[in-house]
Amino acid sequence: MSLIKLVIASIRYYFKSNMLIALGMAVSTAIITGAFIVGDSVSYSLDRTVYYRLGNITHSITAGDRYFSSVFARRMEQGMEYMTSAGLIAEGMGLADGGQLRLENLQILGVDEKFQEMSIAQREIFQLQPGEVVISENVAARLNLDEGDMLLLRIKKASLIPLNTPLVSDADQTVARQVTIKAIVGREDFGRFNLQATQTAPFNVFIGFDWLNDIMDLEQKSNIIFISTANNDAKNEIAEKLRRELQIEDANLQLQYLPEKAVWELISERVFINSSLSEKLLDTLPSAVPFLTYFVNSMRHGDGDTPYSFVSSMPDSLLSGSEIIVNQWLADDIQARPGDTLSMEYFEIGPLRELEVCQTEFIVKEIIPVLGSYGDESLVPDLPGLSDAGSCREWEAGIPIELERIRDKDEEYWNRYRGTPKAFISISRARELWSNRFGDYTAIRVSSGAADEQEIMNLIKNSTDPFSLGFRVNELKKGGIQAAQNGYNFTQLFLGLSFFILVSGVILAALLVIFNLEHRIEQIGSMAAVGFSGKMIRKIYLTEGMLVALLGSLVGILLAVLYGKLVFIGLNRVWQDIVRTDLLEMVIRPLSLAEGFIISMVVSWLVIMLLLRRQLKFSITQLQKKTIVGHRDWVVRLKQGMMVALVLVAAGLLLWQFFSGKELNSTVFLGSGAMLLIGFLLMADLRMLQTEEKPIDRMNMRSLSYKNLVRNRTRSLTVIILLSLGTFTVISTGSNRANLAADAQVKSSGTGGFLFLAESTVPILKNLNDPDIKNEFGIPDSLEFIQFRTYDGDDASCLNLNRVTNPRVLGVDPDALKDRFSFVTVTEFLDESDPWASLEKDLDDVIPVVADQTIIQWGLGMKMGDTLHYVSERGDSVRLKLIGGLANSIFQGNVIISADNFLQLFPSSVGTSFLLMDGAYENRDQLAEELNFAFRDFGWDMVPAVERLAEYASVQNTYLQIFLVMGAFGLLLGTVGLAIVLARSIYERRNELAVMLSAGYRFKQLFGIILREYNALLLAGIASGLLASVIATLPAFLSGYQNVSFSLLTFLTGIIILNGFFWIMLVSAIQLRNLNLLDALRND
């Protein structure tokens, strides 16, 4: 007889109980390995998403809102080992079915034939003729389109001039075309092309590059260059090439020779010359003369009033800041002479086209001829709708023109001299009055004698740092892979979510091991009695246990695959809210299976070792007599001490939370709940010990039941633990489910009390709170708007599984958000009395920023006080310091800075495209209708704020749903534990029960005794779990943001209790029915 034979014989003899142990271990293995499989698969799927959304494109070159020549793309690939393709990306909206079906947020992609080569498309589909488009499957599905169908596209028109540039008209922001669907493409045909690191599919419309240029009245302009290279780390190489190849036209500059003035003139297609460029140029070429020409409303002297004129600048050397030189025509018109005071009125244009009438005065220094050394039309920048108008009455400026003020003589002047400036002020004064975030000058002139064209070109090129103009080389592939790999760790998530099942599985397995050992306690005693050493006995039982664990773990691996499949079915169907993609594919990596297997075996080894040590510490006599009773006094005292300490600490923490006046901290409550739970379990243990020890003077059925209950304290306590863990999980999960509708109108809630949230494809350039603008759009006066500027970044909300580093930045006037939303975490930089105002604090070299706390923690993986790194429009590296964390809000996925800071970072930012609206809740339906109509051409995507919040909450709720399912499964294990303990207990007590029957007890009475015993265990487990979970989730109960459903709570508790009752009754009935009285009496 060898050891292994003995072990195998034991396994065979105790086959049923060993199989139960193996099953418990299989559950634990399945949970651990299943979590690995889910994590691997999500990670793999995100990696695959990078492939589907980028194909072979590895990098891109963008330039903010600039448009550059498509030839630049060709120059960029010359002599390099990569391929480029010029692209033109715009936003748009689609209408189908006669306008019945509408889809905002279309990504309009103007692509050329080289894009085909970079794509992963299986078909030749990207060579598109005018009028043809290729759309992604989701667009086809939303607009109910088939190949060959027609679609009306409304595209946000590209503008070489930033739309909020002073004096530029904001008319015609969109252009519409009827197009034919050439093809509908899925992921295999590059239908999921997306530059953003997210797993969700964008709404793509591919369109011919040349035709899109035609539609937008552009000439071979692009705003992106796609690059495909074998080297994902080619960023520096590309950046270097970008520096070398950038020509002045790519920077939207033009150098022209003005023969009559004998000067070279540098102007910008964007009207104002970028200030960093102009500063460098003027530094390196001192002879260059800058000009700033502006359109003024009126120039007056005495009764004379000349409307709408261009005024330009002269070098400071020619006149002082208070002086003005006027041309003869103006002097005659307003009867001004040198020394007279001239009053000038002009519009100062605010960030949202707010017009402020400004007035200033000058002393006329000199009167000059209309045409002369400075007086020339070419000083007027190219302002579409103004400088190119046929007559004054045709002006379409970005400011209101009172046509009745225009006189015939003004028309005559226009006909004869066009926009030739009528007056000149010093350049310093001109800058003081009219320089803006788009630039300081409208032209820079260099005398042809000072430098030739090539010299000037070289100087300009040397002064032009593409990165300070907003050019960027984006590492799409590398960034995408990093974002995917650092994304949500689903292994950790599912281990966390299924933690209680894991614990329950281990406890259950341990319980079964204990049963097995208890059952064989005499055997162990006999072995010891015949001379087996403790080590030898341990070895025998450990070998047996590990062989069973091996079997359990192997079965567990198979169960893990099944579990993984079930989770994926859940994620792709029921729980799609948290993944927002149908791209999830399951992969099984042998290494993960091995990891799960090893962890499971180690856990099994630990459990068996611990239990063996515990069991074998008793004496041989005790083992043989099965009289293992008692406990050590110091253990009891320790338990008492721990129980009192835990309850006191938990109570202290709770009181501190309530009376400190601080925000309720959910971690403190969770910790208190957990401490109370352990305290309750210790209390139950001690109570059972007391019942066990205290003799009963007055016997009755109840006291008999309680005595029976403590017959085996470990078992009873195990049942209580299993049930309390399951209850704790289910109830705390149920309590945390967010129900947001009830508090939607509260200003401190996650909606900020706002009625609607809208995002517009075409930015809103004007201040919508201005009554005139409201009137213009036909929207009610009662509506209040909060407009946000946006700087695009990746979505950092919980809807994105990727780990993003640069979320979208929103810029807002902090005053507008006063008393709105709630901050849950603060830093010393946040003024708690008016937190939003802190966004305007001067923190030296960092910019204050706030975001949702959940996003800071989970989306960005950061903590309060950390800094986010961005590159400003001028190419400077800027740091945004997190100074406050918001409670879950509609801002999820964004970070918020003040509008002033925003415009400093991104001066060319055009208008606002993220808006919050507040109005009368009662009229919300009508208001929604009016707003949707008013902004129908802006790609207006509006939702009730509470709906957006609910969308984010749905992610949380879905996680909770999974948690709930896991908790229910854990509870099921608890119930299984209860049933096993019950069945085992009745089996072991069959002689006692038979004696009681022989003593005249009825079956019904025995049934009642058993029910009372186990119902007490059930209720103790559920009550401790319930109480602890309620404490743990008190913030959810007490907060105004989450409306805990008491009916759900009652329902869940009821279900848990009924489920327990049911199994207790069923198992008791079956076991008692199977109890053979005579056999039981005969058999000892």
Added chain:
Amino acid sequence: MLLTLKNIGKSYRSRYGQVFRKVLDALDLQLDEGEKIAIVGPSGSGKTTLLNLIGALDTPDTGEIIFGSEVISEWNQNKLADFRNRKIGFIFQFHHLLPQLTLWENVLIPTLPLKSDPEAAYQRAEELLRTTGIWERRFQKPGELSGGECQRAAVVRALINEPDLLLADEPTGALDEENAAGLSKLLTDINEQKKITLIVVTHSMELAEKMDKIYLLKNGALALADHRPASKKRV
């Protein structure tokens, strides 16, 4: 007449209902109040089966069991349970005391279904525990006591409801000689003092000889043994 068994037949059947062993066959027995008898016989002869039938733990295939004037073999389970509780006291080879309870608690178990005055039960328990000499041990648990003490406690448990009939199945089978002798004396004393009818199933002739009559169970029927060997003799 306290107990009458008429034409009792009992067979053991397979799962499919086939008779595979006939244990009792047309067995008759009559027992007066206060009488004490021993039933002896070889292992497997049906002694315990007979005791279980008398104690209403089992029902006969044929025949009638009449207790006093009532035919108990026709009663339902609830009535039988009440009957066992009030009229019968059982003592088994193994004491089957509940290990989680003290002796005091154990002996009171049969009083619980009665719903009678607990004080009277406590008095009886005290008296019986004193009589059996284990009063001082009443707050100890079975694991802390000797086999003899436990068996005496089992006797007290059997007597606590003042039964008319005491059934003892190999009561001394698990005891040493000294304890066995003590228990034998206890049983006969109880019979004499309390006039409780006693039926003992035993292999011990020493115990059997203390009874008024000895019946030999053989071939499914009882036969009165006509001689009583003085020596300890296993049947």
